[in-house]
Amino acid sequence: MWHHVGHFISNPANMITAARIAASPIPFALILANEQSGGASWWAFILGWIFAATDLLDGWLARKYDLISRTGAFLDPLADKIVVLGAMFCLVAVDRYHWIPVALIFIREVVITGFRSYWVKKNRAVPARKLGKWKSIFQGVALQLALFPPFENADLIVQGGLWFAVAFTLYSGLRYLLDGSAATRLSGNINENADPDSSSAEKVTE
Numbered sequence: 001m002w003h004h005v006g007h008f009i010s011n012p013a014n015m016i017t018a019a020r021i022a023a024s025p026i027p028f029a030l031i032l033a034n035e036q037s038g039g040a041s042w043w044a045f046i047l048g049w050i051f052a053a054t055d056l057l058d059g060w061l062a063r064k065y066d067l068i069s070r071t072g073a074f075l076d077p078l079a080d081k082i083v084v085l086g087a088m089f090c091l092v093a094v095d096r097y098h099w100i101p102v103a104l105i106f107i108r109e110v111v112i113t114g115f116r117s118y119w120v121k122k123n124r125a126v127p128a129r130k131l132g133k134w135k136s137i138f139q140g141v142a143l144q145l146a147l148f149p150p151f152e153n154a155d156l157i158v159q160g161g162l163w164f165a166v167a168f169t170l171y172s173g174l175r176y177l178l179d180g181s182a183a184t185r186l187s188g189n190i191n192e193n194a195d196p197d198s199s200s201a202e203k204v205t206e
Contacts, residue, residue, distance in 0.1 A: 011069060011071075012058075012061055013058040013059070013061040013062040013065075014058075014069065014071055014075060016054050016057055016058040016061070017054075017058045017075045017076050017079050018075065018079075019054070020051060020054050020055065020058075020079045020083065021075070021078070021079045021082055021083075023051075024079075024082050024083050024086055026047065027044050027047050027048065027051070027083070027086075027087055027090075028086050028087065028090045030043050030044040030047065031044055031087060031090040031091060031093075031094060031147070032090055032093060032094060034094070035093075035094040035095075037149070037152050038091075038094055038095065038096035038146070038152060039090060039091050039094045039096045039146060039147060040096075040146065040147050040148060040149045040151065040152045041147065041149060042149055044147045045144060045147040045148050045149065048087075048140070048143060048144050048147055049144070051083055052140055055076075055079070055080065058076065059076070077206065080136055081109055081113075084105075084136075084139050084140070084143065085102075085105070085106055085109065087143050088102045088105065088106075088143070089102065091143075091146055096146050096158070097146065097162060098159075101162050101163055101166045104166050104169075104170065105139070105165070105166055105169050108169050108170055108173040109206075111173065111177075112173050112176055112177070112206045113206070115176070115177060115180060116180075116206060119180060129172070129175060129176065129179070131168075131171070131172040131175055131176075132172055132176070132206050134168065134172070135165075135168055135169050135172040138164060138165040138168050138169070139165045139169065141161060141165070142158075142161040142162045142164070142165040145157055145158050145161040145162075146158050146161075146162070172206075173206070176206055
C-alpha cells in the first residue's frame with residue numbers, strides 16, 4: 001500500500017488533479033454565496049479559469065514527463081465531472097440554471113461511465129474521440145458564461161450556452177455508445193476518426 005501511496009505522491013500530474021478535486025468545494029461555496037446575482041462573481045469566474053489551467057497542466061505534465069498512470073486516467077475525468085456537475089447543481093440551487101438541462105448532462109455522464117466500466121471489466125477498451133475534449137470545453141464555457149458578472153442579466157446568452165453544451169454533450173455520448181457497440185476491442189482504436197492521442201494522453205475523454 002505504501003508503495004502505491006509513494007508512487008502517487010511522486011507524480012505531480014496526479015497531485016494537481018487531486019488538488020483540483022480537493023479544492024472543488026471552493027467554487028461551489030462561491031456560487032451559493034452569490035445567490036442574489038445568480039451565482040455570478042469575479043472570484044468564481046477567475047477560479048474557473050484557474051481550474052481549467054490546472055486541467056491542462058496535469059495532462060501536459062503527464063505526457064511530457066511520461067507520468068501517465070492508471071490512477072491519473074481515473075482521477076482526471078473524475079475531477080472534471082465533480083467540478084462541472086457540482087458547479088451546475090449549485091447554479092440550479094441559485095436559480096441560474098433550470099434542472100432539466102443539468103439532469104440531461106448528469107444522466108449522460110452516468111450512462112457513459114457505466115458503459116465504459118462494463119467494457120473495462122471485460123478487458124475491452126472503447127476508444128476516446130476528440131468529441132469528448134470538445135464536450136469538456138463547451139461545458140466549461142457554458143459555466144463561465146453563467147459566472148461572468150457582466151452577464152448576470154444576460155439570460156439568453158447564459159441559457160443558450162448551456163443548451164448548446166447539453167446538445168453537444170448528448171451527441172458526443174451517442175457517438176461514444178455507437179463506437180463501442182460497433183467495434184469494441186483491446187486496441188481501443190476504431191478508425192481514423194478516433195483521437196490519435198487517446199492511447200497516450202492521461203485524460204480519457206468520453
